Amino acid sequence: MNNLPFRESRRPAVGEAATAVGATLEAIYRAESRRVLATLIRLLGDFDLAEEALHEAFRAALEQWPRDGLPANPRAWLVSAGRFKAIDGIRRGARFASIEDMAEQIEAIPDETADEAADNAGEGIEDDRLRLIFTCCHPALGPDAQVALTLREVCGLSTEEIAHAFLTPAPTLAQRIVRAKAKIRDAGIPYQVPGAEELAERLDSVLRVIYLVFNEGYSASLGAELTRHDLSAEAIRLGRLLLELLPAPEPEAAGLLALMLLHESRRSARASPGGELILLEDQDRALWQRELIREGAALVEAALRTRRFGPYTLQAAIAAVLAEAPSPGATDWKEIVGLYDLLLRVEPSPVIELNRAVAVAMEDGPTVGLALVEALLARGDLADYRFAHATRADLCRRLGRKDEARAAYRRALELTQQAPERRFIERRLAELDRP
Amino acid sequence: MKYLCLVYLDENRLDELPDAECVAYDEAVRRSGHCLASEALQSVHSASTLRVRSGKLVITDGPFAETKEQLAGFYLIEARDLNEAIQVAAKIPPARVGSIEIRPIRPIREDVAAAAGQRER
Numbered sequence: 333m334n335n336l337p338f339r340e341s342r343r344p345a346v347g348e349a350a351t352a353v354g355a356t357l358e359a360i361y362r363a364e365s366r367r368v369l370a371t372l373i374r375l376l377g378d379f380d381l382a383e384e385a386l387h388e389a390f391r392a393a394l395e396q397w398p399r400d401g402l403p404a405n406p407r408a409w410l411v412s413a414g415r416f417k418a419i420d421g422i423r424r425g426a427r428f429a430s431i432e433d434m435a436e437q438i439e440a441i442p443d444e445t446a447d448e449a450a451d452n453a454g455e456g457i458e459d460d461r462l463r464l465i466f467t468c469c470h471p472a473l474g475p476d477a478q479v480a481l482t483l484r485e486v487c488g489l490s491t492e493e494i495a496h497a498f499l500t501p502a503p504t505l506a507q508r509i510v511r512a513k514a515k516i517r518d519a520g521i522p523y524q525v526p527g528a529e530e531l532a533e534r535l536d537s538v539l540r541v542i543y544l545v546f547n548e549g550y551s552a553s554l555g556a557e558l559t560r561h562d563l564s565a566e567a568i569r570l571g572r573l574l575l576e577l578l579p580a581p582e583p584e585a586a587g588l589l590a591l592m593l594l595h596e597s598r599r600s601a602r603a604s605p606g607g608e609l610i611l612l613e614d615q616d617r618a619l620w621q622r623e624l625i626r627e628g629a630a631l632v633e634a635a636l637r638t639r640r641f642g643p644y645t646l647q648a649a650i651a652a653v654l655a656e657a658p659s660p661g662a663t664d665w666k667e668i669v670g671l672y673d674l675l676l677r678v679e680p681s682p683v684i685e686l687n688r689a690v691a692v693a694m695e696d697g698p699t700v701g702l703a704l705v706e707a708l709l710a711r712g713d714l715a716d717y718r719f720a721h722a723t724r725a726d727l728c729r730r731l732g733r734k735d736e737a738r739a740a741y742r743r744a745l746e747l748t749q750q751a752p753e754r755r756f757i758e759r760r761l762a763e764l765d766r767p
Numbered sequence: 768m769k770y771l772c773l774v775y776l777d778e779n780r781l782d783e784l785p786d787a788e789c790v791a792y793d794e795a796v797r798r799s800g801h802c803l804a805s806e807a808l809q810s811v812h813s814a815s816t817l818r819v820r821s822g823k824l825v826i827t828d829g830p831f832a833e834t835k836e837q838l839a840g841f842y843l844i845e846a847r848d849l850n851e852a853i854q855v856a857a858k859i860p861p862a863r864v865g866s867i868e869i870r871p872i873r874p875i876r877e878d879v880a881a882a883a884g885q886r887e888r
Contacts, residue, residue: 472815472849474828511812515828518813519871522848530850533824 353398360406361390366488368410370460373467374523375411375442376418379485379513384421385414392417415441461486462525462577465570469538470521477512478541484509486573487566497563498548525579539588539644542570546592550599551750564599568592583635587645590631594651597624609756613660625655646675665695682713686720693727702727718747722757734764769803771841778810790879804843807875815869817853819862826853831868839865843872 365386372382389410403409419438468481483489483497491509495502515521526534549563571589578585601619602610629652635645650671657663672688685708693701705724714720725740738761745757789807796802814830842859846852849869856867 470849471826472828472853477828515813518809519815519869520848520852522850524850526850530854 353402354394356402357390357393357397360393360410364407364410365390366464366486367461368407368414369485370464371411372414372418374460374463375415377440377523379516381418381421382414385418386410388417388421389414458577459525461573463523465538465574465577466525466534467516467521467523469534469541470516471534471537472519472521473512473515474508475540475544477508477515478537479544480505480508481512482541482570483545483566486570489566531582535582535584538574539584542567542574543588543592543644545570546595550595564592564596568596581638583638583641584644586631586635587641587648590628590635590648591644591651593624593628593631594648594655597621597628597655603752607752609752612654617659620655625652628652629656643675643679646671646678650675663694665691669695682708682711683717683719686714686717686723690723698727698730702731716747718744718753721747725757725760729760729764738764773838786875786879787882790876793876806843807873809871809873811870813871815849815853816866817856817862817869818866819857824853824857830870831866833866836865 368389369382369386372385373379376382376385392413393406393410397403419441422437465482465486468485469478471478473481479498480494483494484491489497491506492502494500495505498505545563546567549565549567568589571585571592575582575585575589597620598612598615600621601615601617602612604610628648632645632648632652635641636649650668653664653668653671668691669688672684672691675684676688686705689701689704689708692704702724705720705727708714709720709724721740721744725737725744728734728737728740741757741761741764745754745761748754748757786807793802793805796805811830815826815828816831817824817826819825839861842856844852844855846855849871852869856862856869859867861867
């Protein structure tokens with residue numbers, strides 16, 4: 333939260349009352365700043381102008397609230413203060429060719445407060461937040477730009493925080509955001525929730541951004557990167573927000589949230605305190621967070637009942653079966669194979685075929701599973717996919733085919749960058765050499 | 768015969784050509800009766816490319832970049848915003864086998880007129 337405008341400015345020395353208001357203001361900033369920004373972008377029609385107005389509004393609040401007391405509706409106060417500050421800025425600025433242009437620009441700013449917006453549409457403010465999400469995840473923006481813009485504008489992370497989380501130099505990331513905003517302006521990307529006709533396609537893009545953010549955080553959580561911003565938590569927050577804001581229930585939005593919750597439930601069990609990778613079958617199930625599993629499983633069931641589900645819901649259903657099993661042996665692998673069959677029908681992919689082969693190996697034995705994996709590798713699609721070789725190695729190991737297991741582990745090791753994964757494979761290789 | 772004249776250049780060299788000169792030529796060539804339609808485009812940063820494959824619309828950021836396909840035609844459309852432009856462009860039949868690059872028009876005539884107006888003031 334180093335983007336609080338009032339952190340940098342000097343607090344007025346008016347005693348304890350002011351400090352109390354300052355603390356309240358910080359809480360209000362955390363709770364409301366993204367909502368206020370979303371509405372200001374709609375009113376002002378420009379991201380940069382809106383961000384400037386947001387900061388000006390909070391600066392004004394810092395001056396006036398300790399003196400005049402807290403307004404009855406802080407959010408409405410901030411929206412209207414931001415709007416006035418922006419108009420003021422336009423009047424003072426010399427960026428317009430003529431008085432008429434300036435008047436035109438000011439005229440174009442709708443005269444409504446947050447309260448009125450909410451009353452008018454019955455949805456107002458919350459709709460603005462959904463508009464912001466869909467605009468930041470517009471498919472005409474590059475995938476990297478969608479992620480950066482969503483984290484910056486919707487989640488309120490600073491450019492430095494995002495750069496650090498994605499191990500990208502801050503100037504590169506700042507440039508990406510500037511370009512994305514320029515494209516929104518120059519290409520005429522509208523600030524709106526897509527209509528029913530486009531919703532499915534556009535929702536895909538939003539869900540993909542959220543899942544990318546989640547996976548970035550989830551795979552980082554395995555390494556020693558403890559200082560990286562908790563992107564998984566941010567993605568889950570976004571997933572919840574999206575589900576809450578969508579006008580009609582969207583099974584895939586629920587499916588994605590379920591999938592993230594079910595993965596998250598195992599976070600602390602998947603690595604030892606020393607950062608060593610622990611496979612699902614060896615994890616201490618007492619460490620799995622039951623609360624998250626219950627919530628995820630309930631979301632999956634509801635999504636499956638709609639019969640309009642897609643790949644996220646099916647992946648979540650698989651994760652739910654795994655999470656609800658009391659032990660690896662008591663897992664319903666038959667059910668999992670069936671879910672993979674469905675998933676392959678909606679989203680054919682060699683990686684999903686590989687995962688299905690692993691489930692088949694659990695149900696029908698390693699020989700059957702290995703035949704499937706070897707057929708997949710022979711096709712060539714997964715020749716450079718480390719998990720394909722690691723899976724083949726593991727199945728060969730189980731069958732006592734040590735030389736083949738060794739060769740496959742070595743191939744997997746060549747393809748693996750991540751330190752905990754490398755150490756895991758090296759341990760397996762050492763075990764194979766033991767008599 | 769009708770001919771389409773396509774303008775290619777390194778965008779970084781755009782500054783070497785005053786907008787006013789381009790607009791003056793545009794006016795002259797329209798008066799001569801040769802020019803049926805002409806527009807300047809926004810920077811390539813504002814480009815989007817779309818394809819329709821198996822009935823699914825795929826939109827990507829950036830200009831058309833496939834060297835195996837050739838320019839086959841153009842549509843100059845009026846749309847409220849990029850979303851409406853995408854809806855219209857997605858229905859152009861070649862979108863199913865090729866690509867449609869969408870580029871916003873730059874209001875070069877208005878810009879030149881506004882600059883001239885400011886100088887008079």
